[in-house]
Structures are given as structure tokens and as C-alpha cells.
Amino acid sequence: xxxxxxxxxxxxxxxxxxxxxxxxxxxxxxxxxxxxxxxxxxxxxxxxxxxxxxxxxxxxxxxxxxxxxxxxxxxxxxxxxxxxxxxxxxxxxxxxxxxxxxxxxxxxxxxxxxxxxxxxxxxxxxxxxxxxxxxxxxxxxxxxxxxxxxxxxxxxxxxxxxxxxxxxxxxxxxxxxxxxxxxxxxxxxxxxxxxxxxxxxxxxxxxxxxxxxxxxxxxxxxxxxxxxxxxxxxxxxxxxxxxxxxxxxxxxxxxxxxxxxxxxxxxxxxxxxxxxxxxxxxxxxxxxxxxxxxxxxxxxxx
Amino acid sequence: xxxxxxxxxxxxxxxxxxxxxxxxxxxxxxxxxxxxxxxxxxxxxxxxxxxxxxxxxxxxxxxxxxxxxxxxxxxxxxxxxxxxxxxxxxxxxxxxxxxxxxxxxxxxxxxxxxxxxxxxxxxxxxxxxxxxxxxxxxxxxxxxxxxxxxxxxxxxxxxxxxxxxxxxxxxxxxxxxxxxxxxxxxxxxxxxxxxxxxxxxxxxxxxxxxxxxxxxxxxxxxxxxxxxxxxxxxxxxxxxxxxxxxxxxxxxxxxxxxxxxxxxxxxxxxxxxxxxxxxxxxxxxxxxxxxxxxxxxxxxxx
Numbered sequence: 368x369x370x371x372x373x374x375x376x377x378x379x380x381x382x383x384x385x386x387x388x389x390x391x392x393x394x395x396x397x398x399x400x401x402x403x404x405x406x407x408x409x410x411x412x413x414x415x416x417x418x419x420x421x422x423x424x425x426x427x428x429x430x431x432x433x434x435x436x437x438x439x440x441x442x443x444x445x446x447x448x449x450x451x452x453x454x455x456x457x458x459x460x461x462x463x464x465x466x467x468x469x470x471x472x473x474x475x476x477x478x479x480x481x482x483x484x485x486x487x488x489x490x491x492x493x494x495x496x497x498x499x500x501x502x503x504x505x506x507x508x509x510x511x512x513x514x515x516x517x518x519x520x521x522x523x524x525x526x527x528x529x530x531x532x533x534x535x536x537x538x539x540x541x542x543x544x545x546x547x548x549x550x551x552x553x554x555x556x557x558x559x560x561x562x563x564x565x566x567x568x569x570x571x572x573x574x575x576x577x578x579x580x581x582x583x584x585x586x587x588x589x590x591x592x593x594x595x596x597x598x599x600x601x602x603x604x605x606x607x608x609x610x611x612x613x614x615x616x617x618x619x620x621x622x623x624x625x626x627x628x629x630x631x632x633x634x635x636x637x638x639x640x641x642x643x644x645x646x647x648x649x650x651x652x653x654x655x656x657x658x659x660x661x662x663x664x665x666x667x668x669x
Numbered sequence: 670x671x672x673x674x675x676x677x678x679x680x681x682x683x684x685x686x687x688x689x690x691x692x693x694x695x696x697x698x699x700x701x702x703x704x705x706x707x708x709x710x711x712x713x714x715x716x717x718x719x720x721x722x723x724x725x726x727x728x729x730x731x732x733x734x735x736x737x738x739x740x741x742x743x744x745x746x747x748x749x750x751x752x753x754x755x756x757x758x759x760x761x762x763x764x765x766x767x768x769x770x771x772x773x774x775x776x777x778x779x780x781x782x783x784x785x786x787x788x789x790x791x792x793x794x795x796x797x798x799x800x801x802x803x804x805x806x807x808x809x810x811x812x813x814x815x816x817x818x819x820x821x822x823x824x825x826x827x828x829x830x831x832x833x834x835x836x837x838x839x840x841x842x843x844x845x846x847x848x849x850x851x852x853x854x855x856x857x858x859x860x861x862x863x864x865x866x867x868x869x870x871x872x873x874x875x876x877x878x879x880x881x882x883x884x885x886x887x888x889x890x891x892x893x894x895x896x897x898x899x900x901x902x903x904x905x906x907x908x909x910x911x912x913x914x915x916x917x918x919x920x921x922x923x924x925x926x927x928x929x930x931x932x933x934x935x936x937x938x939x940x941x942x943x944x945x946x947x948x949x950x951x952x953x954x955x956x957x958x959x960x961x962x963x964x965x966x967x968x969x970x971x
Contacts (some may be wrong), residue, residue, distance in 0.1 A: 371954075425879070441797060461874060517870075518849050518851070519849060521845050521870075521873050522873060522877075524838070525828070525841055525842055525845060525872075525873060525876065526839075526842060526845055526846075536827075539827055540827055540828060543823050543827060543828055544828075546917075546921060547820045547821060549820070549912070549915050549919070551917065570824075570827075571823050571827060573761060574827065575824075610851070613851050614773075614849075614851065617849070617850060617851070626871075648763070
């Protein structure tokens with residue numbers, strides 16, 4: 368195998384820069400290799416890369432994803448020395464984590480570090496702009512005239528309103544209140560009990576070790592129930608979307624040229640946003656890993 | 670030491686019953702020894718005793734608390750064989766946990782097992798009745814004509830509205846929303862940042878490993894702010910108390926002779942309950958460990 372790779376290797380000049388874009392989050396780490404002209408060479412994927420939760424694992428995930436991308440590009444390991452990496456990671460918004468991650472003795476030529484939010488925003492707009500993230504968690508981010516603004520993103524327990532995990536958690540709470548006759552009956556009771564194979568109080572035991580990602584899986588049932596005019600589901604989506612709309616209005620105050628919505632529930636929640644917010648949303652241009660490449664290029668030319 | 674104890678030992682007949690009441694919860698395990706006439710012999714305390722979370726630790730905590738109570742009563746270890754134990758534990762409402770706990774090869778003459786809620790209710794009323802628990806968590810319980818009713822008690826993440834932990838969590842959420850300009854300013858911001866030595870977004874990192882007990886510690890600041898007419902604090906307490914009032918109204922439907930409120934925020938939240946609920950509350954007669962003794966006696970005479 369190594370020999371065959373060597374023979375088929377893409378020819379690169381030993382001093383030529385290759386650009387690597389890394390998008391690292393809690394569940395996975397995506398790597399994209401492009402040449403000096405911006406042409407895609409290969410992609411790779413690695414495990415969890417939340418630098419706040421686990422620094423060493425994050426570094427290992429980046430290496431795994433990069434090696435996979437090198438193999439896909441038919442490039443030898445020696446090409447690591449040509450790599451200018453743009454790395455966007457969850458968790459490096461915490462200053463101590465940024466410092467620790469930046470001290471990494473990485474195998475690349477250069478490594479430029481930023482947050483997952485910043486590279487997602489750069490990917491979506493290729494320049495200044497704002498993003499509302501509504502995935503497992505939720506957050507607002509704008510980058511305008513070298514000034515970053517972060518709103519929300521406080522995590523599953525303390526915030527993340529309008530996110531998939533928040534919507535799923537709200538659904539479980541509503542079902543349990545209804546089971547106790549302390550809230551109106553809702554179609555969510557049957558939808559959740561069918562899916563989780565647990566009813567009423569048994570839901571508590573079933574979900575005792577559930578992660579935010581597990582709760583995020585339940586969000587789709589709230590959209591299904593709201594489509595059928597279920598009052599409880601409608602109320603949950605209105606509350607979540609109102610928060611995201613308020614967050615968008617604050618982001619507009621930073622005067623970004625464009626705003627996009629990203630994440631797993633971005634499409635589904637859009638009809639629930641205020642008309643003013645919805646009308647001004649643009650489609651994201653590129654994925655976050657392209658934003659990471661863009662970030663690396665900006666830093667090299669700075 | 671063992672010899673001195675032997676010499677000073679309380680005289681008990683080798684066939685005489687001693688009653689042990691155990692009140693086991695997530696933070697501690699309280700033991701109370703009384704003689705056949707109900708006279709208190711001694712008390713002891715052990716560690717965590719949530720049978721759902723850790724069965725072996727629960728059994729160890731019971732043994733530790735019992736040995737301490739025996740020493741306080743000047744009774745030898747041999748007296749374990751005279752003990753009729755009434756044991757009320759958190760977590761044994763889950764059927765599989767009840768079965769596992771009941772299979773314990775305990776050192777007592779007899780062991781009668783029930784939930785922490787049941788013995789708390791028996792302690793409060795010495796007979797049928799209902800309790801609203803508003804401590805770290807919240808729950809409603811009634812025992813009327815051999816029929817138990819449980820409302821709520823779904824835990825920190827999924828419910829426990831009106832509890833100290835829920836009030837504390839709501840305060841943190843409100844402070845973070847205010848910091849993002851997504852909610853009204855509140856006195857809670859200064860109260861929490863003074864206590865936690867962390868402001869706005871730094872609260873998120875500070876509380877990243879906080880337990881429900883840690884959030885419960887923050888509840889008192891909500892009462893302080895509400896006393897000074899802070900709108901956010903007032904809204905939190907109204908929402909929590911409305912839930913507890915609704916829970917009380919449901920419990921009254923089971924026709925309990927008396928209802929009492931127990932737990933760390935029971936006193937402070939009472940002025941926020943509906944007048945109808947408040948007017949019908951009685952003071953608890955005894956602590957839960959007396960309820961556990963009462964339960965053991967009932968079972969022996971059954």
C-alpha cells in the first residue's frame with residue numbers, strides 16, 4: 368500500500384503551499400485539501416474535535432482527518448510540510464483553550480487557529496457577514512470590519528434556545544407535564560412514545576443518560592406535530608424561533624453585508640422566523656471547511 | 670474503645686425489637702433508632718443513598734449511619750439482629766431498583782423498603798396525607814387509603830419546576846439573556862456575579878460542571894431580588910410557585926386529610942403560592958426518619 372501510494376502520488380513542488388481547511392466540532396472533524404490555485408485535492412474525516420472538552424483527542428482527530436485527505440489526494444505524508452492549515456474549532460473561544468491549542472507542536476508548515484463559528488461565517492459569505500446557527504445547539508455570530516460578535520451559544524443546559532436539542536427537550540417536558548395533567552394534551556405524547564418506546568413517566572428513565580444530540584433527534588417530531596396544528600408543538604417552535612429572530616435583529620445592528628442560517632434545523636425553522644428576518648436571509652455560499660481554507664489564505668497574505 | 674462500649678452498653682433483651690428509621694437521599698442518609706416504646710435511642714448519618722444511582726454505595730451508607738446510631742445509643746453491634754428497619758430511599762420508585770435493593774443480604778432482623786417520598790409523607794402526617802416537596806428537586810406525593818399518587822419529580826433537566834435547582838437555573842438563564850441584550854436587565858446579574866465571581870459569558874465556563882445542588886445554592890438570590898421587586902426574579906418565582914400550586918390542587922383531588930410542604934425552599938416559596946393552596950397547608954409533624962420508623966411498625970403489625 369505505501370509503495371503504491373508513492374508511485375501514484377500527485378506531483379507537488381517541495382516548496383509549494385497546499386491549503387488545509389479543518390472544521391472541528393463535537394461530533395466530527397472535516398478536512399479539505401486544496402492546491403495553491405484553490406482546486407480541491409481531497410477530503411478526510413476524523414472524530415470529535417471540541418478543544419474545550421478534549422485537547423489531545425482534538426489534535427488526534429485533526430491528524431486522522433488530514434491523513435485521510437492526503438491519501439484521497441494521492442499525496443505522501445511528506446506533504447504535511449507543505450501544508451498551510453486553517454483550523455476552526457469548537458471550544459477555542461475560551462482564551463485558555465485557544466492558548467493551549469495554539470501551543471500544539473503540529474506537523475504542518477503553518478497553523479492558523481480560529482473558532483468553528485468564524486470559519487462557518489467565512490464559508491457562508493467568503494468575506495464579512497453574519498450567521499445564525501441552529502443545529503444541535505444555537506448561536507449567533509457576525510464578523511464585520513475585523514470585529515467579531517457572538518450572541519448566545521451558552522450550551523444545552525443554560526441556553527441554546529431554538530436549537531434542535533432545545534426543541535427536543537421542550538417536547539419531553541411538555542409530554543411529562545401533560546402526563547401529570549398539568550398541561551394540555553398534545554400529539555407529541557404519542558409521537559415521542561412511539562419513537563422512544565416509552566410512555567409518560569417511563570420517558571424519564573429512558574432519557575436518564577441522554578445527550579444533547581439525543582434530544583436533538585426528537586426535534587423533528589415537534590415540526591411534524593406543528594404541521595398538524597398541535598398547540599403545544601406550535602408554542603415550542605414560536606418560542607424558539609422568536610429567540611432566533613431576536614438574535615438576528617441584534618446581529619443586523621453590526622451591519623453585516625449578508626446573513627445566513629446554518630445547522631440541522633435551519634431549513635425547518637425558517638418559516639417560523641419573523642418575516643423581516645426571513646426576507647433578509649441569504650443562502651450560505653460554501654461549507655465551513657472552505658471557510659477554514661479562506662481563513663488560512665487571508666492569514667498568509669496578511 | 671470496643672471494650673468501653675461493651676461495658677456502657679444499653680441493656681436490651683436479646684429478643685426485643687429495636688426500630689430503625691432510614692431516610693436516604695442523594696446527599697445523605699439519616700438513621701434513627703428507637704426502642705419498642707418509641708423512645709429515641711440514638712441517631713447516625715451516612716453518605717449518599719440514592720439506590721437508582723448506586724446500589725452498593727446506598728447499602729454502605731445505611732450501614733455507616735446505623736453503626737453510628739448504635740454507638741450513640743451505646744448498643745453493641747450484636748444488636749443489629751434485633752433491628753426492624755424501615756428504609757425510605759430515593760430511586761426505589763423504579764421497579765427494577767426496588768427489586769435489586771430488596772434482594773440485599775442486610776444484617777438486620779427485618780427490612781421494610783419504601784420510597785423517600787412515602788416515609789417523608791408518613792413522617793409529616795403519621796398517617797394518610799400529602800406532601801409537596803420543594804428542595805433541590807420538586808415533587809408531589811399523596812398516600813390515601815393505601816393508594817400512592819406521585820406527580821412531577823422528573824429530575825433537574827426534565828422538570829422539577831419550583832425547586833431550588835430550577836429557580837437557580839432560571840436565574841442563570843435570565844442573566845445570560847440579559848447579558849446578550851435579549852432580556853430585560855435584572856438585579857440577578859450583580860447578585861450572581863458577586864457570588865460566583867464571574868460575569869456574563871464567564872458564568873457559562875464557571876458553571877460548566879455545576880450540579881443541581883450547585884444551582885440550588887443560587888435560589889436564595891432570586892428570593893432576595895424578588896423582595897426588592899426585581900421583575901425577572903418575580904416572574905421566575907411566580908412560574909415556579911404556580912406549578913407547585915397546580916400540583917397541590919391535583920393532590921387535593923385524592924382527598925388527603927392533611928397536606929404539608931417540605932424541603933429547603935418550602936418556607937420561602939409559600940408566600941408565592943395561590944391563597945387557596947397556602948391556606949390549606951399544615952405543618953409537618955415529624956421528620957422523614959420518624960416516618961421510616963412508623964412505616965416499619967405498620968409493616969410489623971400488619
